[in-house]
Amino acid sequence: MAQHYPVLLAETLEYLAINPTGTYLDCTAGLGGHTTAIAAQLTQGGRLISNDRDPQSLEMAMRNSAEFSERIEFQHAEFSELSLTGLDGLVADLGVSRFQLTDPERGFSFQSEGPLDMRMDQTRGETAADLLNNSSENLIADWLYQLGEERRARKIARALVRARPIRSTLHLAGVVERAVPRTGPIHPATKTFQALRMLVNGEQQQLDALLERAPKMVRPGGRIVIISFHSLEDRKVKDKFKEMARLGDASILTKKPVVPSEREVRENPPSRSAKLRAVETAESL
Ligand SMILES: C[S@@+](CC[C@H](N)C(=O)[O-])C[C@H]1O[C@@H](n2cnc3c(N)ncnc32)[C@H](O)[C@@H]1O
Structure with missing residues (x-):
């Protein structure tokens, strides 16, 4: 380690x-x-x-x-x-x-390919993929805005809903990156991942x-x-x-x-x- x-x-x-x-x-x-x-x-x-x-x-x-x-x-x-x-x-x-962040199998990271899971406790609850693929565009936008403090939440939510089903971490990161331009050194999907993680784990x-x-x-x-x-x-x-x-x-x-x-x-x-x-x-x- x-x-x-x-x-x-x-x-x-x-x-x-x-x-x-x-x-x-x-x-x-x-x-x-x-x-x-x-x-x-x-x-x-x-x-x-x-x-x-x-x-x-x-x-x-x-x-x-x-x-x-x-x-x-x-x-x-x-x-x-x-x-x-x-x-x-x-x-x-x-x-x-x-x-948790660096194990690709846990699905928390946009830097490596893995299942879009994000549950801290993998024995129960819905995964990030479940929530993203089965919720309304409005709800997704609200999550991104409120939990991720993401100003471009509506645009990202629209792109995500069009690209469904979202299957993996890199798929999600790619959809976000294409929807909103990079504005600095921080990856444009950072806030989206943070919001989903907070949501999945309540x-x-x-x-x-x-x-x-x-x-x-x-x-x-x-x-x-x-x-x-x-x-x-x-x-x-x-x-x-x-x-x-x-x-x-x-x-x-x-x-x-x-x-x-x-x-x-x-x-x-x-x-x-x-x-x-x-x-x-x-x-x-
Ligand atoms: C930042 S890490 C803790 C690191 C630890 N202090 C150390 O020195 O190794 C946070 C841990 O809290 C656990 N955790 C987060 N939310 C929790 C919750 N609601 N109930 C129980 N454990 C939780 C996570 O699974 C994770 O292992």
Whole structure:
């Protein structure tokens, strides 16, 4: 495996303020980067539940954190199914992992040919191909505009509907590229792929569910740390934390979102859009 850089790792550990005998939840095991680092800080009695909706990622996280296996329990669930209580802290590192993005079979990338799937959990739900080939032009345009913040959504939706059935990642990328001219170094299908990924995985609804559940899962005085990569997600996290603070349910630990250092961005360019926010839940909750 290429070197794996867990995003904002030192900052995540700092804001979790780990109690070595505490109980923690990593909502997004991924390749196990944050999981391994959290488990390394636990001692006997400490416990980490490491969760992911993607069974393949769970297997990799398990392998990569094997050194600390006696402190880690792996769990396959999506955010909307999480129901733990009494945690000392939880972390969620949202979005997709490098592994998911770069494995052609998963269908997330417009750079390699693969099935148009995009499900983080391939055991359930509709694929990107199902949604694209069976939805109205208007609906597709709305998705591209709202989730991808794609200004040329109508034009792309029209071209996609004309080219149906869309069968593969490169087929989709080619149709978008022919419909809208390239305006810079970024591939013209970037926003289309992002919107479809968010749609297929219900990412907005999943984050809503996580933000609703997290305060109930963490004990009074516990920590919630969330890393997001998209302005829509960061806004949701910010608004939720502000609301918790206003109600006296938590204090905000990050007045401004914490972003990666220049060095981290240089070493791991995909970290560039990461934003970390953290709260401590009120003792009297
Ligand atoms: C950015 S990666 C996490 C990387 C991980 N922190 C590491 O250091 O290796 C995000 C992971 O979250 C998982 N994920 C995303 N949304 C999820 C959800 N709603 N429920 C459960 N897991 C989810 C994805 O399957 C993916 O493996």
